[in-house]
Amino acid sequence: MSIVEVKVPQLSESVAEATMLTWKKKAGEAVAVDEILIEIETDKVVLEVPAPSAGVLSEIVQPDGATVVADQLIAKIDTEGKAGAAAPAAAPAAAAAPAAAAPAAAAAAATGGSKSDVAMPAAAKLLADNNLKTSDVAGTGKDGRVTKGDVLGAVASGAKPAATIPAPAAKPALPQVAAPARAPDLGERPEQRVPMSRLRARIAERLIQSQSTNAILTTFNEVNMAPVMELRRRFQDSFTKEHGVKLGFMSFFVKAAVHALKKYPVINASVDGNDILYHGYFDIGIAVGSPRGLVVPILRNADQMSFADIEKKIAEYGKKAQDGKLGIEEMTGGTFSISNGGTFGSMLSTPIINPPQSAILGVHATKDRAVVENGQIVVRPMNYLAMSYDHRIIDGREAVLGLVAMKEALEDPSRLLFDI
Numbered sequence: 001m002s003i004v005e006v007k008v009p010q011l012s013e014s015v016a017e018a019t020m021l022t023w024k025k026k027a028g029e030a031v032a033v034d035e036i037l038i039e040i041e042t043d044k045v046v047l048e049v050p051a052p053s054a055g056v057l058s059e060i061v062q063p064d065g066a067t068v069v070a071d072q073l074i075a076k077i078d079t080e081g082k083a084g085a086a087a088p089a090a091a092p093a094a095a096a097a098p099a100a101a102a103p104a105a106a107a108a109a110a111t112g113g114s115k116s117d118v119a120m121p122a123a124a125k126l127l128a129d130n131n132l133k134t135s136d137v138a139g140t141g142k143d144g145r146v147t148k149g150d151v152l153g154a155v156a157s158g159a160k161p162a163a164t165i166p167a168p169a170a171k172p173a174l175p176q177v178a179a180p181a182r183a184p185d186l187g188e189r190p191e192q193r194v195p196m197s198r199l200r201a202r203i204a205e206r207l208i209q210s211q212s213t214n215a216i217l218t219t220f221n222e223v224n225m226a227p228v229m230e231l232r233r234r235f236q237d238s239f240t241k242e243h244g245v246k247l248g249f250m251s252f253f254v255k256a257a258v259h260a261l262k263k264y265p266v267i268n269a270s271v272d273g274n275d276i277l278y279h280g281y282f283d284i285g286i287a288v289g290s291p292r293g294l295v296v297p298i299l300r301n302a303d304q305m306s307f308a309d310i311e312k313k314i315a316e317y318g319k320k321a322q323d324g325k326l327g328i329e330e331m332t333g334g335t336f337s338i339s340n341g342g343t344f345g346s347m348l349s350t351p352i353i354n355p356p357q358s359a360i361l362g363v364h365a366t367k368d369r370a371v372v373e374n375g376q377i378v379v380r381p382m383n384y385l386a387m388s389y390d391h392r393i394i395d396g397r398e399a400v401l402g403l404v405a406m407k408e409a410l411e412d413p414s415r416l417l418f419d420i
Contacts, residue, residue, distance in 0.1 A: 004053040006075040008068045011042060012328045018042045018065045019198050020074065025057050031077060036107055039324065040068065044331060046292065046324040051148040056081035063402055094289060114261050126151040133299070147188060179283030196345075200293045209228035210353050218350040219399050224409045225366045225381045228252050231413055243308035250286070251310040253338055253363055253406075256415050258282050258303045260405035261336060261420075264398045267389065268335045272354045290321035296354055297326055298334045338363060342383065352386050361406070362386035 011018060021039045021318045025031055031051040051057075058078040062068055102128035125133065130151070137154045139146040196204070210216070232247050239247040261268040261282055282303040286298040297317040299310060320326045337354045342365040362385065369382040385406065388394045389399045409415050 002055075002057065002079045003058065004077045006052060006071055006077060007036060008040060008070050008072045008074060009047055009049060011047075012228045013069045014046065015042045015044060015328075017067050017069050018047070020062055020064055020068060021046070022064050027057055027060050028153070031055060031057050041198045041292070043205075044329075045212070045328050047200075051077060053077055053079050055079035067384065071155060087101065111385050126155075127236055132156055145305040149188075174358055191290075197292055199295075203293050206355060207352055210355050214353050214358075216353060217391045217396070218386050218388040219396070219403055220348070220387075220405050221385050221403045222371075223410045224371070225249075225383050225410065226403045227413055228410055229366075229381060231372050239308070243312070245308060245315060248308065248311055249363075250314055250338070250340060251307040251384055251390050252410060252413065253340070253361070254284055254302055254305075254310050255307070256285060256406040256409035257336060257361055257410045259337060259416055260402045260418070262303070264402040266394050266398050267359045267402045269336070269393060270336055270358050270391055271415040272356070274306075281335070283333050283335045283358070285334035285351065286317065287337060287339040287354075288318055288321045288379070290324070290326075292324065295321050295326055295331060296334065297321070297330045298332070298335055300333075336360070342366065348384050348386065351387055353388055353390060359399070359402075360388050361403075362388070 008018065008159075019042075021041055022144050025035075025037055028385070029300045031037065031054065033054045034050045035051070037051050037057070040049060046144055047248045055077045058081055059076040061076065062074040064073070066074075068074060079408065088214060122323070126132075127137070127146070131152070132151070134146050137146050137150050140150055153218060156178045232249075236247050265278055266276070269276050271277070281301055284299045284302040286299060287294060287296050297320075299305060300311055302310065305313070317330070318328065320330075334354065334357060336357060337347075337351075337360040339351045339360060340363045341349050341351075342363050346364050347367070349362050351360045353360050363383050366383045368379050370377050371380050371382060373380075384386050385403060387399060387406075389401045
């Protein structure tokens, strides 16, 4: 027998531990070299753990949901073993099965029923209150379990206990009083408690941190998207043929944001203790929804990227986010962020700053709205922009003028060509 150990990969310096997700293989199954055995979630990314060698997964040391650290042993592979020959992994769930079965058996015995007619907790109390057994009521729940509704229905139809329980000899029997009419049964009201993933917990922590440490204020403006929409209409086909990607709105918002940040550098700055750190580069974070929560990958040196570069990178990040493939380095840093709630139909919002940044742009749905131009009411495709900023270092003047600069660049995209 030749055993190869499977260990947790190296985590980033700021990540102390991680959580095991779901094993893709069971103990005793054959594995191929580099086949993904399990995914491990940190508070930033999800890491894949490949098989270091081909063979049989002889032992799973750490089960699903376990907390692990870098280089910790999580499984063993027998490179000379045969599939099906390995012993099953020792998982807490296996030991818990008999323990979980004991209360159920006890409940069945207490109500006089078998495994197929066990009463739900709420139903068991009603059975006791009405001096009934599970055998007196036909169960309609899963596996024949008696529900609260079953008991209420039986009581309403006049069901009687199979055998009456005599009153204690030491006390006179109390007079029987008809039960008051009961409210209609609302059925079972299930609940499910699910622990936060590490990524979700980290998101929550950072949002609370942002609101507790930043002096957040939001300024709003509206932009007529007709010029951008006309440009997209004119050049969409040729752009797609030339670059292999569609021309979207987000590249315009990124270019407009960089245009404004150059004019008002403090919006691109961050707070470091009692200092203001001005960044001489423009790393724009793009908020992307993923199955595991919101992530913000970074467009590095966005000022040096073309429209096609931006669209390709955003498409790449979107695909990686859905597949859980974003790396830590792709989400680290950033000097300014853009959140596009418009893709989900949002009309207006107040975005929360992504620390340690000092501002974030919220983009919303573009809708035809009535506006006044030259004294006339006309219909235009309007988008409401919202920029939240840290009022500790960004004054209202810079924030408002910065948002106006974005608005002007979108309403007259030629400004982006001449940087005016």
